[in-house]
Amino acid sequence: MAARTLPKTDVVIVGAGWTGLAVAKELSAEGQRCVILERGDYRHDAENFGGPEEHDELKYARHKGHMIDTPTKTLSFRNNTSETALPMRRLGSFLPGKGLGGAGIHWNGQLWRPLPSDLNMRTHYTERYGAEILDGMQVQDYGVSYEELEPHFDFFERVCGTAGQAGNVNGEQNDAGNIFEGPRSSEYPNPPMKHSPPQKIFRDTAASMGYHPFPMPSANVTAPYENPYGAQLHPCTYCGFCERFGCGYFAKADPIICIYDTFAEEDPIEIRYRSHVLRVEKSEDGQTATGVTYLDQNGEEVFQPADTVCLNSYALWNVHLMLVSGLGTPYDPETGEGTVGRNYAYQTIAAAGVFFNDEVWSNPFMGAGAMGMTIDDFNGDNFDHTDLGFVGGGYISANQTNGRPINYQPTPPGTPSWGAEWKQAVRENYLHHIGIVCHGSSMPVQGNYLDLDPTYTDDYGQPLLRMTFNFPENDRRMSEYLVGKAEEIARNMDNVRAVSTVNRAAEGDNYSIVPYQTTHNTGGAVMGTDPSTSVVNRYGQMWDHHNVFVFGACLFPQNLGYNPTGPLMGLAYWTIDALKNDYLQNPRPLMDA
Amino acid sequence: MPASFSRRAVLLGLGASGLAAGAPGRAAAQNAYANLEGTPWFYLTDAEARFLAAAGDVLIPEDDYPSASQVGVVDFIDLQLASPWGKGDGLYLKGPFPDGATNSQGYQMPYTPAELFRTAISRIEEAEGTALADLDAAGREDLITRLSEGEMDLGEDIGAAAFFQELHSIVNEGFFADPIYGGNKDYAAWDMIGFPGAHAYYLSFVDQNVPYEKPPMGIAHIPGTRRSASLGASAGAARPANRTEEG
Numbered sequence: 055m056a057a058r059t060l061p062k063t064d065v066v067i068v069g070a071g072w073t074g075l076a077v078a079k080e081l082s083a084e085g086q087r088c089v090i091l092e093r094g095d096y097r098h099d100a101e102n103f104g105g106p107e108e109h110d111e112l113k114y115a116r117h118k119g120h121m122i123d124t125p126t127k128t129l130s131f132r133n134n135t136s137e138t139a140l141p142m143r144r145l146g147s148f149l150p151g152k153g154l155g156g157a158g159i160h161w162n163g164q165l166w167r168p169l170p171s172d173l174n175m176r177t178h179y180t181e182r183y184g185a186e187i188l189d190g191m192q193v194q195d196y197g198v199s200y201e202e203l204e205p206h207f208d209f210f211e212r213v214c215g216t217a218g219q220a221g222n223v224n225g226e227q228n229d230a231g232n233i234f235e236g237p238r239s240s241e242y243p244n245p246p247m248k249h250s251p252p253q254k255i256f257r258d259t260a261a262s263m264g265y266h267p268f269p270m271p272s273a274n275v276t277a278p279y280e281n282p283y284g285a286q287l288h289p290c291t292y293c294g295f296c297e298r299f300g301c302g303y304f305a306k307a308d309p310i311i312c313i314y315d316t317f318a319e320e321d322p323i324e325i326r327y328r329s330h331v332l333r334v335e336k337s338e339d340g341q342t343a344t345g346v347t348y349l350d351q352n353g354e355e356v357f358q359p360a361d362t363v364c365l366n367s368y369a370l371w372n373v374h375l376m377l378v379s380g381l382g383t384p385y386d387p388e389t390g391e392g393t394v395g396r397n398y399a400y401q402t403i404a405a406a407g408v409f410f411n412d413e414v415w416s417n418p419f420m421g422a423g424a425m426g427m428t429i430d431d432f433n434g435d436n437f438d439h440t441d442l443g444f445v446g447g448g449y450i451s452a453n454q455t456n457g458r459p460i461n462y463q464p465t466p467p468g469t470p471s472w473g474a475e476w477k478q479a480v481r482e483n484y485l486h487h488i489g490i491v492c493h494g495s496s497m498p499v500q501g502n503y504l505d506l507d508p509t510y511t512d513d514y515g516q517p518l519l520r521m522t523f524n525f526p527e528n529d530r531r532m533s534e535y536l537v538g539k540a541e542e543i544a545r546n547m548d549n550v551r552a553v554s555t556v557n558r559a560a561e562g563d564n565y566s567i568v569p570y571q572t573t574h575n576t577g578g579a580v581m582g583t584d585p586s587t588s589v590v591n592r593y594g595q596m597w598d599h600h601n602v603f604v605f606g607a608c609l610f611p612q613n614l615g616y617n618p619t620g621p622l623m624g625l626a627y628w629t630i631d632a633l634k635n636d637y638l639q640n641p642r643p644l645m646d647a
Numbered sequence: 648m649p650a651s652f653s654r655r656a657v658l659l660g661l662g663a664s665g666l667a668a669g670a671p672g673r674a675a676a677q678n679a680y681a682n683l684e685g686t687p688w689f690y691l692t693d694a695e696a697r698f699l700a701a702a703g704d705v706l707i708p709e710d711d712y713p714s715a716s717q718v719g720v721v722d723f724i725d726l727q728l729a730s731p732w733g734k735g736d737g738l739y740l741k742g743p744f745p746d747g748a749t750n751s752q753g754y755q756m757p758y759t760p761a762e763l764f765r766t767a768i769s770r771i772e773e774a775e776g777t778a779l780a781d782l783d784a785a786g787r788e789d790l791i792t793r794l795s796e797g798e799m800d801l802g803e804d805i806g807a808a809a810f811f812q813e814l815h816s817i818v819n820e821g822f823f824a825d826p827i828y829g830g831n832k833d834y835a836a837w838d839m840i841g842f843p844g845a846h847a848y849y850l851s852f853v854d855q856n857v858p859y860e861k862p863p864m865g866i867a868h869i870p871g872t873r874r875s876a877s878l879g880a881s882a883g884a885a886r887p888a889n890r891t892e893e894g
């Protein structure tokens with residue numbers, strides 16, 4: 055037990071990223087005293103992310119200056135249960151954040167909503183194709199519908215000043231936007247981003263093939279903008295230092311400028327930095343949590359009692375906290391029983407590289423995290439899956455986001471990876487290339503899950519989280535299909551010299567923790583309406599401990615063909631709504647188990 | 648010792664087939680070591696420096712544009728290995744380190760970057776009998792090829808291909824990173840590909856199908872020149888200690 059017990063607070067929030075700061079902002083407005091515990095440091099866009107110093111590819115993109123400190127906190131990994139998991143000794147495949155703003159500081163800002171049919175995926179596919187199409191997969195409904203979440207997606211898009219072109223406002227379709235999207239209640243708050251020459255070629259080519267291109271929705275703001283909390287954002291300069299960097303231009307929506315800066319002095323919010331939460335403490339009857347124990351900045355163990363506990367520490371670490379605290383029942387992949395750690399999923403990434411002749415200048419150093427020209431024709435169930443042998447899909451997008459010289463060295467197929475020929479190819483192709491990403495969904499299967507490592511520990515003496523994951527057959531087939539479509543578009547584009555492809559989920563290749571793919575780790579504490587297959591109910595409230603609320607992508611029963619932050623922030627505001635308008639007046643389970 | 652130390656002399660000691668194999672004249676003309684010329688290595692030994700210069704120039708040889716060693720990649724590596732990064736501040740190094748790690752599991756060597764380079768280079772030179780830098784161009788290429796293909800025994804705890812990845816990665820970083828870190832001297836690498844650097848504002852260019860003509864400007868650009876301040880003789884001694892503190 056902790057050496058010292060602090061005075062009780064109303065709400066304790068673990069983590070000061072997008073979800074944690076939103077919870078504090080909204081609940082403090084209801085008079086709730088909120089304590090945020092953040093294991094990293096204070097930092098701010100104005101002081102810490104200004105150019106040109108921030109534009110340091112070695113420090114931030116290679117050495118990952120804004121991200122978790124793997125020597126202190128990491129996880130272990132294996133492809134399947136017959137292997138021994140080994141620690142992820144340094145960052146690679148995904149890049150979780152640390153410090154004020156969390157990973158929302160160094161994200162790209164590709165801001166999506168799920169499709170209506172993504173949210174009731176099991177019901178939808180069963181009705182359209184029959185239940186067998188989901189055989190072997192633990193696909194589930196979210197338990198909450200698109201209509202219920204729409205106001206919250208809309209609100210978060212306004213928090214971010216999202217730049218985009220609506221394709222469906224209240225049922226009215228507009229071909230310039232994504233015609234597949236669910237109906238939205240309003241237009242995007244800002245006009246779409248500009249696009250580079252290769253992106254315009256992609257757009258025209260895709261349209262000529264009968265697809266429906268549109269500008270990717272972007273939290274890189276395109277006009278001076280004030281968000282609903284009163285925060286000011288500035289137009290993006292297309293500087294090309296977005297993903298892995300903080301934005302000193304106040305142009306990429308992030309949790310610091312969009313939420314934290316709008317806290318008023320009188321708001322009952324306290325943020326404690328360098329405060330690492332070790333576990334959630336339970337009441338004697340185990341029905342509720344009593345607060346959290348953490349290591350304070352002096353390394354002293356203290357107990358912070360609270361009426362309500364909110365887990366906002368990122369998808370993976372939320373699951374870790376549950377496992378080390380004994381919240382819920384750990385998942386057992388042998389029996390399929392238990393729920394904590396179940397349905398871990400990821401993102402299935404493939405891409406086509408397009409090499410142009412000298413007629414087309416991409417100038418890849420100009421770009422923005424969410425500067426993309428996208429088609430959604432092969433996402434979700436926007437296309438007929440009969441006889442395809444898989445479910446799900448993904449968007450296909452010509453993105454120009456990160457053309458910095460160490461990490462971006464496109465060379466045509468067949469080029470060696472070093473030496474004279476390589477050097478010449480880098481020189482000739484750098485300014486004339488674009489990547490078309492296939493951002494595929496990820497289906498849950500029995501053998502992919504999270505639990506605690508039996509051998510390795512973190513600096514606090516706690517067992518590491520153990521990840522067991524490989525690409526399911528369904529997703530391999532899906533990815534193959536998507537990359538085929540991307541390649542076809544690439545080959546139809548004008549002035550193309552060569553086309554390359556990569557498929558991370560190619561048949562025979564194992565998922566690897568090494569190459570960066572996405573920081574879209576999902577599941578492990580999924581939401582639903584059945585306590586035997588979900589950790590939290592449809593409000594994000596734990597079935598087993600009703601005063602613990604869970605936020606982030608760990609709630610997703612399976613991963614979408616979209617980036618997670620729009621969806622998970624829609625869910626966050628939905629949960630906040632349930633707290634504000636129901637739970638806090640009368641704390642109790644909001645659903646019967 | 649500092650007074651008589653010359654990095655250039657150490658590397659040019661590679662001889663006619665040495666630095667930037669085949670073109671030592673150009674290496675001298677590039678004068679890549681001016682900033683750190685009188686400063687002893689922060690971490691490397693002379694032998695390690697020669698190995699890295701020779702290996703770097705196999706990976707990034709001279710053509711119309713300079714080679715790795717010509718733009719200061721050895722200085723870059725020396726500074727990196729002496730920095731907190733080199734001492735492993737980005738690595739979880741708790742054991743055990745069992746056999747049977749798969750490629751999917753990534754870095755599993757029980758060494759910090761500084762220790763790894765020291766250990767691996769000495770094992771390579773020992774196994775081969777002849778220093779890399781003393782081989783002719785074909786011999787160097789052959790050795791690096793075998794290393795990259797894992798066709799070399801570097802002991803139980805270092806896979807040849809895994810070490811090659813680290814070598815390749817740090818040479819590439821030194822060549823293309825901002826010149827403040829000692830490589831990419833006078834923006835040589837950025838000039839080569841057309842990357843304009845860290846001072847970035849492209850609102851009115853991003854949708855244009857034209858080349859972008861402005862010369863590169865790095866983080867510590869010296870206005871009115873085509874050069875960046877880098878870890879010069881004065882700053883050099885102080886910087887490795889605090890440079891990556893936040894990183």
Ligand SMILES: Cc1cc2nc3c(=O)[nH]c(=O)nc-3n(C[C@H](O)[C@H](O)[C@H](O)COP(=O)(O)OP(=O)(O)OC[C@H]3O[C@@H](n4cnc5c(N)ncnc54)[C@H](O)[C@@H]3O)c2cc1C
Pocket residue numbers: 068069070071072073074091092093094148149150151152153154155156157158160161162163164165166297298329330331332366367368369371423424573574605606607617618619620622
């Ligand atoms: C490189 C990159 C690019 C991305 N691009 C996109 C994109 O374009 N579009 C998109 O939708 N998403 C993107 N994402 C994902 C996005 O960043 C996350 O979805 C989002 O930040 C999740 O918010 P969160 O509040 O759940 O967690 P985080 O933002 O990760 O915040 C969690 C916070 O909790 C703290 N914490 C963790 N454990 C503890 C503990 N035990 N005690 C105290 N504090 C703790 C952490 O330090 C951190 O600050 C990207 C992510 C990365 C890394």
